Amino acid sequence: MSVLIFIDTTEGHVKKASLEALTYGATVAEQLGTSAEGVVLGAANDLASLGKYGVKKIHHVSAGSLNHLDAQVYANVIGQVAIASGAKVIIFSNNVDGKAIAPRLSARLKAGLVSGAVALPDTANGFTVKKNVFSGKAFANITVNTDIKIIALNPNAYKVIAGEGTAEVVAFNATVDAPKVKVTNVTKASGQVPLTEAEVVVSAGRGMKGPENWAIVEDLARVLHAATACSRPVADAHWRPHNEHVGQTGFAIAPNLYIAIGISGAIQHLAGVNRSKVIVVINKDPEAPFFKAADYGIVGDAFEVVPKFTEAIKKLKGVA
Amino acid sequence: MKILVCISKTPDTTAKIAFTGNNTKFDTAGVQWIINPYDEWYALVRAIELKEADPSTIIHLITVGAADADPIIRKALALGGDEAIRVNADSHDSFYIASQIAEVAKQGGYDLVFTGKETIDYNGSSVGGMVAELLDRPYVSLASKFELSGNKATITREIEGGEEICEVELPVVVSCQKGMAEQRIPNMKGIMGARTKPLKAAEPVAVDALTTVAGFELPPAKAGVKLVSPDNVEELVRLLHEEAKAI
Numbered sequence: 001m002s003v004l005i006f007i008d009t010t011e012g013h014v015k016k017a018s019l020e021a022l023t024y025g026a027t028v029a030e031q032l033g034t035s036a037e038g039v040v041l042g043a044a045n046d047l048a049s050l051g052k053y054g055v056k057k058i059h060h061v062s063a064g065s066l067n068h069l070d071a072q073v074y075a076n077v078i079g080q081v082a083i084a085s086g087a088k089v090i091i092f093s094n095n096v097d098g099k100a101i102a103p104r105l106s107a108r109l110k111a112g113l114v115s116g117a118v119a120l121p122d123t124a125n126g127f128t129v130k131k132n133v134f135s136g137k138a139f140a141n142i143t144v145n146t147d148i149k150i151i152a153l154n155p156n157a158y159k160v161i162a163g164e165g166t167a168e169v170v171a172f173n174a175t176v177d178a179p180k181v182k183v184t185n186v187t188k189a190s191g192q193v194p195l196t197e198a199e200v201v202v203s204a205g206r207g208m209k210g211p212e213n214w215a216i217v218e219d220l221a222r223v224l225h226a227a228t229a230c231s232r233p234v235a236d237a238h239w240r241p242h243n244e245h246v247g248q249t250g251f252a253i254a255p256n257l258y259i260a261i262g263i264s265g266a267i268q269h270l271a272g273v274n275r276s277k278v279i280v281v282i283n284k285d286p287e288a289p290f291f292k293a294a295d296y297g298i299v300g301d302a303f304e305v306v307p308k309f310t311e312a313i314k315k316l317k318g319v320a
Numbered sequence: 321m322k323i324l325v326c327i328s329k330t331p332d333t334t335a336k337i338a339f340t341g342n343n344t345k346f347d348t349a350g351v352q353w354i355i356n357p358y359d360e361w362y363a364l365v366r367a368i369e370l371k372e373a374d375p376s377t378i379i380h381l382i383t384v385g386a387a388d389a390d391p392i393i394r395k396a397l398a399l400g401g402d403e404a405i406r407v408n409a410d411s412h413d414s415f416y417i418a419s420q421i422a423e424v425a426k427q428g429g430y431d432l433v434f435t436g437k438e439t440i441d442y443n444g445s446s447v448g449g450m451v452a453e454l455l456d457r458p459y460v461s462l463a464s465k466f467e468l469s470g471n472k473a474t475i476t477r478e479i480e481g482g483e484e485i486c487e488v489e490l491p492v493v494v495s496c497q498k499g500m501a502e503q504r505i506p507n508m509k510g511i512m513g514a515r516t517k518p519l520k521a522a523e524p525v526a527v528d529a530l531t532t533v534a535g536f537e538l539p540p541a542k543a544g545v546k547l548v549s550p551d552n553v554e555e556l557v558r559l560l561h562e563e564a565k566a567i
Contacts, residue, residue, distance in 0.1 A: 068484075096462060099461055107415060108453050113531070116444070132443060133443055134443075135443060137538075140533055141533070141534040141536070141537070142532070143531060144531050145530060268333055271333065295542065296547075296548060296564070297545045297548070298547070301550070
């Protein structure tokens with residue numbers, strides 16, 4: 001018996017969301033009195049060092065055809081590792097790849113899945129996991145009734161804890177089917193924090209009046225090492241790219257800090273950001289509904305407030 | 321070509337979220353129901369566009385729900401689609417729902433199954449992947465573009481911090497999100513036509529749910545916003561640093 005954690009990589013590097021899944025999985029293993037093991041598919045570097053997140057053993061299936069995601073092939077391989085290692089709980093991050101693979105594995109193993117988990121399982125009486133529902137407006141406690149359980153942990157819902165230790169890395173000899181989904185092109189913004197993984201997000205809306213005014217938003221984001229985001233009208237007007245759009249139809253995010261500048265806070269926008277831990281709203285309209293969902297706010301003109309805010313943060317961080 | 325579009329009935333985005341029965345049931349009092357936006361705007365509308373490009377295409381809609389889902393599936397038929405199937409079962413377990421859809425999909429011989437990327441109530445993002453597994457077909461999730469050339473689909477899907485383009489032969493299951501298509505509003509002809517389109521009720525196949533909902537919770541109420549003067553931005557920085565420990 002073990003807890004098996006799927007370790008998601010990009011170009012050989014482990015994603016932050018998977019470090020959260022590792023820390024979470026190691027804690028679940030401790031809770032159940034068993035050991036945490038990881039599984040990595042495709043090329044990956046420096047896996048032994050992941051032991052510091054509490055994982056004892058890592059099964060590595062390094063076939064080159066696994067360097068791109070085909071959920072069908074991935075679910076099959078992870079299923080083989082899960083059965084061979086006697087996994088009773090399988091953990092994914094509920095990120096892009098987790099959303100593709102975990103449901104397939106659930107159907108494959110007939111193992112109940114809780115996707116979007118936000119807390120450790122309650123094992124006092126059965127196996128119940130808390131998850132986000134109603135687009136962040138409520139939680140549901142889901143009881144898993146099957147022998148094998150699968151949890152997909154929401155990104156930014158569990159803090160990464162690094163300790164000491166080295167993991168034993170073993171090559172796992174799996175049957176790897178030829179992928180049917182062939183990736184022909186990958187476009188990725190380099191050097192930027194991916195929006196869904198960012199701990200701080202600076203977001204702006206129509207209050208910015210035009211795309212030419214975004215420099216103050218980007219300056220603020222830079223001093224905070226934040227990702228930039230925008231509201232739907234801004235993306236629809238092509239002021240900013242669609243991959244910055246947060247809200248119900250765009251990305252749903254849960255950073256530690258969300259700073260909304262010139263965004264009124266329509267319910268569709270809130271549905272994408274209401275899981276943020278701290279929300280700051282800067283808006284000149286004191287009646288903007290966003291203030292009701294905010295922790296801190298400034299009623300004022302963004303064009304005056306934001307540059308001052310950036311300067312004050314620089315001072316705090318000791319940056320000239 | 322035959323396309324199956326999965327439709328879910330969800331509470332309107334602006335619905336008040338409350339629970340009854342000692343927090344075990346969603347309080348439906350006064351709730352407006354809609355077609356799950358991702359199913360409607362992206363999955364269904366893209367299927368309709370494919371039919372417009374190739375009129376020999378057949379679109380079937382499927383929902384798993386009780387009779388009170390009928391008005392929602394009629395509304396979807398008003399947008400487009402040739403007929404609808406409602407599997408007469410009420411469940412919140414993704415695997416149970418996926419099993420019902422997979423059963424219908426097996427019998428119908430569909431080349432394409434479209435779902436929305438998730439429902440706005442349970443936010444599971446699970447049914448598409450499960451259907452694909454049960455049908456032993458490839459699955460492309462979080463698709464923002466879908467082009468068809470003969471039997472080959474070229475699909476753009478989301479990855480962290482970007483997107484990738486992939487190619488796959490039909491049959492395939494695809495979960496759809498923003499970018500696939502633009503929202504449409506049903507016209508009078510569509511609404512009138514939907515009344516006479518077939519809406520078949522099918523009985524569910526016996527499947528055990530893998531999960532059950534033990535209960536719901538509302539998040540703790542926010543303490544209320546702390547307003548800082550625009551002339552004292554340093555105070556906001558202090559609060560974020562010392563009190564919220566967010567920077």
